[in-house]
Each structure stands twice: as C-alpha cells, then as structure tokens.
Amino acid sequence: MGRQGLKGDGSVGWGRLWGGRSYDLGKMTLPELWVAYLTYPAIQLYFALMAGCALLAAIFYQGAGGILLSVMAAILIYPFVWYGIHRFILHGRWLYRMRWTARLWKRVHFDHHQDPHRLEVLFGDPLNTIPTMAVITLPVGAWLGGIAGGASALGGAMMMTCVYEFFHCIQHLNYKPKSRILQYMKRVHLLHHFHDESGNYGIINFLPDILAGTYYRDTRARPRSPHVFNLGYDMQEAHRYPWVMQATGAPPRDRPPPPSAMAKRV
Numbered sequence: 090m091g092r093q094g095l096k097g098d099g100s101v102g103w104g105r106l107w108g109g110r111s112y113d114l115g116k117m118t119l120p121e122l123w124v125a126y127l128t129y130p131a132i133q134l135y136f137a138l139m140a141g142c143a144l145l146a147a148i149f150y151q152g153a154g155g156i157l158l159s160v161m162a163a164i165l166i167y168p169f170v171w172y173g174i175h176r177f178i179l180h181g182r183w184l185y186r187m188r189w190t191a192r193l194w195k196r197v198h199f200d201h202h203q204d205p206h207r208l209e210v211l212f213g214d215p216l217n218t219i220p221t222m223a224v225i226t227l228p229v230g231a232w233l234g235g236i237a238g239g240a241s242a243l244g245g246a247m248m249m250t251c252v253y254e255f256f257h258c259i260q261h262l263n264y265k266p267k268s269r270i271l272q273y274m275k276r277v278h279l280l281h282h283f284h285d286e287s288g289n290y291g292i293i294n295f296l297p298d299i300l301a302g303t304y305y306r307d308t309r310a311r312p313r314s315p316h317v318f319n320l321g322y323d324m325q326e327a328h329r330y331p332w333v334m335q336a337t338g339a340p341p342r343d344r345p346p347p348p349s350a351m352a353k354r355v
Contacts, residue, residue, distance in 0.1 A: 112208035114261040122262055125208060126255055131215045135247045138219070142244030146237040155234020156241045162233060163226045163245030170225055171253065172297035175290040182321050191332035193217075199333060202320050203342055205282045206261050212254055222246040256293045280305065285314040319343050 112125050126132060146156055178184070184194035197217060200210040223243055230242025259266060260275040261282075274293050281289040288303040288311070289295065298304035305311055316323065319341040327334040327341055334340060 113206050114208055114211070114258065115206040115263045117208075117262060119262065119264050122258055122264075126258060129209075129212060131212055131218075132251060132254065134215050135251050139244045139247045139251075142240040142247065145240035146244070149236040149240070151235055151237055155238040158233045159230035159238035159242040160245040162229050163242040164249060166225065166229065167246060167249040167253075168291060168294035169297050170221075171292065172290050172301070174221070176301075176303070180286065180290075180320060182326075185322055185326070185333050186330045188332050191330065192336050195333045195336050199320060199322060199341075200337075202282065202286065202318055203337075204346055208258065208261075211257060211261060213250070218250060219247075222250065253292050260292070277304075277306070280308065283317060284308050285311050286317045286320060287314060315343065318345065 112121075114122070117125070150156070179194075179198040184190040185199070196210070196214060200207070204210065226242040226246045227239045231239035234241065256271070256274065257278075259271065260278045266272050266275060274295075277289050277295060278292060285305070288305045289298055290303060291298050295304050322330075322333060322341050323343065324340060
C-alpha cells in the first residue's frame with residue numbers, strides 16, 4: 090500500500106488522526122482503498138452524524154412523508170450545491186489573495202489539484218463540510234418535515250458526502266471500474282484534473298455542468314489549460330500573494346509530482 094508520513098504543514102489536520110499515514114491512490118488496490126476510506130476519521134464522523142440524525146428523526150417522528158421528502162430534497166439539492174461551491178469558491182481566485190483565507194484554500198482544493206492522487210487532501214475537511222451542509226439542508230428539511238425532517242435532510246447530505254468522497258477516490262485510484270457508468274464518470278472527472286479545470290466540476294453528477302455549459306466530453310472539445318494543476322496560482326501570483334506558497338514550503342507546480350516524489354510513497 091502506498092503510504093508515507095504526513096507532512097507537517099498543517100494542511101492535512103484530519104489526516105493526523107489517521108495514524109500518521111499518507112496514501113497514494115496511484116499505488117493502491119480497491120481493497121486497500123476500502124480500508125483507508127473506512128478508517129479515515131472524517132468518514133467515521135459522517136457515519137456518526139448520520140446515526141445521530143436518524144435517532145433525532147425517530148425521536149421527533151411525525152410521519153414518513155416529511156422524512157422521505159426531506160431526504161429526497163437533500164439528494165436532489167446536493168449536486169447543485171457541490172457545483173456552486175466547486176466552481177465559484179474552490180476554483181475562485183479570491184481566497185488565496187487574502188492572508189486569512191489562503192491556508193483554507195490551500196487545504197480545501199489547491200493541494201488536491203497539485204497532487205490529485207494524495208488521498209488525505211482529496212477528502213474534504215468536516216469543519217467546512219458539515220456547517221455548509223447544515224446551513225443548506227436544515228431549513229429545507231425543517232420546512233418539509235419539522236425537526237425530524239431537518240435531521241433527515243442533514244443525514245441525507247452526510248450520506249451524499251460519503252458517496253461523493255468514495256467515488257471521488259475511485260476516480261483517482263489506479264483501478265479501472267467494471268461498470269461503464271463508473272468508467273465514464275472517472276474519465277470525465279480526470280479531464281477536470283489533467284486537461285482543463287474550468288469544466289466538469291461534478292464528481293458523479295454532471296447535470297449542473299451540462300445546464301451551466303461547463304461540461305466537455307473529451308480533450309478535443311477545448312484546449313489544455315495551463316492552470317490545470319495550479320488553479321491560476323502560478324509563480325506570478327505566488328509572488329503577489331505569497332501565503333499559499335509559504336504554507337506549502339515550495340513554489341506552485343504546473344505539472345504532476347515528478348516520479349521521484351511519487352516513488353517515496355511506498
């Protein structure tokens with residue numbers, strides 16, 4: 090299993106609870122991914138929150154209708170919320186231009202594009218994920234089904250987060266899925282990482298991309314972006330806004346890590 094000691098740059102805080110491990114998806118098998126996924130503290134926290142939401146829904150139960158509507162609403166809303174966050178926040182250039190948000194941007198997305206196979210920076214930070222999902226889903230669920238509906242909607246959002254995280258791992262794993270649908274999702278998502286980052290923002294649902302005109306099917310659809318690995322944070326930007334580079338301890342890369350760096354994750 091490809092793994093190494095975690096870097097001490099503070100960018101993988103939840104990974105520190107992972108026993109000091111760092112996994113390289115390019116060197117892992119599917120069974121190894123299952124072990125890493127199920128033992129990651131943030132995923133376990135999401136499972137615990139789902140259980141807590143189910144308990145609250147049972148305590149304040151007033152009928153199955155409101156609960157089912159709330160869960161369905163969360164499932165339907167999730168891809169569009171993810172699209173908006175991914176496109177306008179994670180790929181926005183305003184976070185790295187402010188000292189107090191530069192480290193946040195580095196952790197939540199820049200590190201992932203710099204090294205797409207590094208598992209602990211692929212996972213979202215629950216300190217960002219949970220409040221965001223709560224703010225969006227709790228009011229919708231409460232409107233549809235009261236307290237039980239609010240809890241159910243949040244639980245549904247946590248379930249979708251776990252699903253998205255796992256299939257996101259699959260898309261970066263050195264593994265060819267047997268399912269044609271999964272092969273398609275993997276191919277389209279990897280275009281976002283290795284061809285042009287300004288499209289294909291979805292992970293498993295590309296309907297928002299299609300509706301917004303940011304979907305593209307293959308490399309022939311548009312030229313390769315020079316910012317696909319650095320998200321626009323190139324050396325010129327790094328000199329103007331140095332906080333991400335200072336936190337990283339190295340200049341931003343405009344290509345994947347060299348083979349020598351990848352070889353260290355054994």
